Amino acid sequence: AEGGGDAKRRRADFSVGDRGVFFTTTTPGGAGNARRDLVRLLEEALGQEDTPAGGATGSAATSSPPGGGTTPAGDNGSAQAAAAGQEASAGARMEAELKQLKTTKPTFVLCSHEVAKGTGFLKFAGEAASRIPTEVVVRLLEAQRAEFQATRMAPSSRLLCRVLPVDYTCKPFLDDFRKLAEAVLPQHVGPEAEPTVWALEFRARNTTTLKKEAVLAIIDDIVAKGRHSVNLSDPKKCILVEVNPLFCGLSILPHWASLKKYNLHALTTTEEGKKATPPGMKPMMGAKAPSLPVEPAAALVAAPGAAP
Template sequence: MGGNKRLGGEGGGGSHAKRRYVAPTPGVCELSRGMRGVLITCDTHLEHKAIKEAYRLLDDLAGGGAAAGDGGVGGDDGDGGSASGTAGDKLAAELAALKEGGGEGGGSGGGGTAHAKRFSVAQTGCAGTVLLRFSEEADDPTEIASRALGEAQARGESSAPHVIRLLPVQAVCGATPAAIVAALQPLLAPLAGFGGTFAVQWRRRHNTAVDKESVIREVAAAVHAVAPKATVNLRAPSAAVVIEVIKSDAAVSVLPRWAELKAYNLRECARALPEATAG
């Protein structure tokens, strides 16, 4: 590894690198340490639709069988809702409905609320970014997200068109270099003996205290401690160590098939139709 070789990037940057801060809805769960799940990103003001679609997708893949449109997540998919309601109002209503549906026995519809127990919303305070928290240890965020992305590639169509990225979060920790490396240590174990390519993918929102270069340098050293033959490839790495700093927390993951799954971008996977075989 050359001394001037950059080890990580902003992970896509662009309009999604810095997102508008949104005050969390009072009484609703916020992103906090110890959580795991999938971080979804979507176009600003369309969170309620993205959440509804993501719930349905997760239910289908995890075998939950709950239909997100049957009383679990409210809201009209069309444009016939109240014109005076803001996106924040709609999201707050979505989250309130989820909170009510999480009790014993579910809502009045009888079905559609099982996902409120298995998966729940954790607000990040960033517009267009929500964590869907997994409550059951048996549900593997990486496996479920990889299946969703692979199916989108195979079909050339997304089951959640309002969702942009479907990024597994294996752990949430404090946003300090020491805490990030400590949280990643057990997640790096599967890379033992790995001789392929990797990159450190970095994003930061509403935080100016964490030094990017320090984190990337320490994380890369941790990778090489378990996989000394691994090499850096920023353009098309086969694996990625993902760090999403959001305010005072960091969501971290070690993800396979990074280039193959288009950086876990659901929309890009849906556009990437398999190449036709030669006749």
């Protein structure tokens, strides 16, 4: 009975067609805290997108009259009053904008239960529903990398590992994936698409309803032969297929190599830090170098229940 209730809750907070971010953690029990870190980072990334590009508000209030002259003494009082009025107006506008940002804050909904131990899925809802997860995550990762390179400080989240955007979803079955792939992939790797270099990153977690070989065969039928090439280590476009009992996710990811396979932990860790396990972190899945979960080459299937 309890398991049935869990399944109903999962269905209630997820529907086919939803999109968001699938994440993994550096420790099996870190999904809850990692979720909070991820929500904060996503909100920061969206905030960077919404911030006006430039221009000083109310600059006219302090500018000199045409010709660089001074204000006549007789008009000094009226000029000061006008300047004060403009400053008050600018302040009111800023306050209204801040209030609007607070009331229209993007919403990220966590699916009720972990798909696999140490993982989670944040659905884009509310104001965030209109955003494309891949664009938001790329902005997030690039900002975190730039901050780390500038400060060499510890990462803003020691728990987040893979931050994988999911732009499209379908049921985790072969026919459903075929329909989705035929709708999405031709514009990227079809006969009319610009020649590119691609790779497949396939992950199946706690499910066997969709196999790597079948997924690769469907994609191979779509890819225009002789027009596009394959590079597993540094593709221009990485086709991400994330499969679990709840959904099959599909995304076309840029900068796969430079963003360390969308591994936030790898992106914000020094070479020295990669050689030792951070305090409090335990090896996962018997790995010898647990501080930086290493992903296999593209198209490798994870063992059921594996987090990274």
